Amino acid sequence: MPRSRPLTVAAVLLATLGTLAVGVAMAQQPSKGEQALKYRKAVYQAIAWNMGPMGAMAQDKMPYDATEFARRAENVAHLTPMLDESYIAETRELADSKLKPEMWTNRADFDQKMRTLADKSNKLATVAKGGDAAASKAAFMELGNACKDCHDKYRNK
């Protein structure tokens, strides 16, 4: 069938190009672990962004503003429970992380620290709603200690 040859050639060519395009698209797609690590860093960044002004107020580097402090505390309380799901096995071998490998063999301890983080940030949000500067600052320090406790053990400098 002479008419079918050029069509067959064109079809094979198109199929090959299509496969190549899919291959390139897949190569550019970050892996599940890379996406989880990116998400993790974004959540920590959002937490730090909100911790900043509270820290400045707690250290009297900025005037205490009860409404602003409570809003930031509420934000952090929403963010801390979002970290858990980023610590998936697919992130374990990724180089672009400060996570110490010990975390994977001390998972129960790490998870407990994560629960403490969530508890302390919830407590801070509740206390901050009360608008008492000294109580808010004290609860902020407790939360900061929960951050530090985990960083000291599981985060590379």
Ligand code: ASC
């Ligand atoms: C913060 C922040 C941290 C912790 C830590 C507490 O505000 O960004 O990583 O508190 O410094 O020691």
